[in-house]
Amino acid sequence: MDERIHEHAAVLVNWSARVSEGDNVVVSVDEGAHDLAVAVAAELGDVGANMSVQYDSSEVERAYTKAHDGEFEESTHELALYEESTHELALYEESDVMLRLGGGRNTSADADVPPTKRQAAMQANQNVREAVMDTDWVSTVHPTRSLAQQAGMAYEEYQDFVYDAVLRDWEELADQMAKMKEILDAGSEVRLVKEDTDITMSIEGRTAVNSAASVAYDSHNLPSGEVFTAPYGTEGEVFFDVPMTLRGTRVQNVHLTFEDGEVVDYSADAGEAVLGEILDTDEGARRLGELGIGMNRGIDRFTDSILFDEKMGDTVHMAVGRAYDANLPEGESGNDSAVHVDMITDVSEDSRMEVDGEVVQRNGVFRWEDGFEG
Incomplete structure (x- = not known):
C-alpha cells in the first residue's frame, strides 16, 4: 500500500477529527475507498476508539431510490415516499465522530434519479443529517480512477495532486x-x-x-x-x-x-x-x-x-x-x-x-x- 495512504489516515484521525480513546466513530466508506478505510481502521485501533463501518455507494442508493413508489400529497405537493430512517438516526445520535471516505466508481451514478424522488429522500432524512452535523464529522476523499477521469488527469498524476493537497503543514x-x-x-x-x-x-x-x-x-x-x-x-x-x-x-x-x-x-x-x-x-x-x-x-x-x-x-x-x-x-x-x-x-x-x-x-x-x- 502507498505509504501516503497511511499518512492520509493519520492526518484524518489525529489532526482533523481529533479522535480520542473510547470515542464512538462511524466510518462511511465509498466504493473505491477501501485502502484508505483499512488505514483509517488501523489508526482508530491504535487510538482505542470504537468503530462502526457503513458502506456508501451511489449506485446502491440509486437502485433504492429509483425503486421506491409513491404518490403526491395533494396538501403539500410533495412526494410521499420515505419515512425517517430512525435506525440510522439512532446510530448517529450515539456517535462522537463520523468520517466520510469518498471515492466512488462512477461520479454520475445517480444522474437519472427523478428530481421528486431525490428531494423526497433528502427531506425525509433531514434529522439524520442534523445528527451527523452534531458529531465531529470530517469528509475526505481517496483518489480513484473515476475521480482522476473527472478531473481530466492521469491516475498517478491525480494521486500526486490529492496528496499534495492533503499532506500539508x-x-x-x-x-x-x-x-x-x-x-x-x-x-x-x-x-x-x-x-x-x-x-x-x-x-x-x-x-x-x-x-x-x-x-x-x-x-x-x-x-x-x-x-x-x-x-x-x-x-x-x-x-x-x-x-x-x-x-x-x-x-x-x-x-x-x-x-x-x-x-x-x-x-x-x-x-x-x-x-x-x-x-x-x-x-x-x-x-x-x-x-x-x-x-x-x-x-x-x-x-x-x-x-x-x-x-x-x-x-x-x-x-x-x-x-x-x-x-x-x-x-x-x-x-x-x-x-x-x-x-x-x-x-x-x-x-x-x-x-x-x-x-x-x-x-x-x-x-x-x-x-x-x-
Missing part, C-alpha cells in the same frame, strides 16, 4: 487564514465585483471559520484551506464560471440574481434544470448559507470536485441552502434547508473583494501578500 496555513478571519469577524458587509458580478452580503454578527482541516477549527473537510462565514441580506448578481458536477449533471456558467436575500432569477449554460431542482428544494434553498474564500495555494487546478475546487486560492464560492451553526451567534438560527450546494467563481483576474468598502483582495491577491494593488 496545516498549522502554518491556519496562521495565514487567521488574517482573513479577523477581517471578516470585524466586518459588516462584503462586496464582490468582477465581470457579470456585483453582489453585496451582510456579515455583521457572524463568526468566520478558519477552515484548517480540523474540528478544532470548526473545520470538517480534508483537504481544506478556506475561510467561510454565513451571509444574509444578499443583493445583486453573481456569475459562477467554474464548471461543476451537481447531482451527476454537468453545470456551467451559473448566473444568480438576488433581491431581499433571495434568488429571484437564475440561468446556466448547461445543467439549468438541475440548478432549478436545487433551488426549488425548499424555502431556504434560494438563500445563501455560506460565503467562502479559497486560500489553499497547494491546490493549483480545477478538478470538478467541490472538496478541492472551493479551497483553491484565487476563488470565492457561495452556497445556497443551509448555514453552518459555527458561523452563528449562540442561540441564533441561520438559513435552514435540506441542501447546501456550493458554486465557485474565479477571482484571479479583473476582480476585487471589499469588506466595509476597503479592498482586501484584488485579482486573487490578498492585501498582506506580495503583489497586492490597493
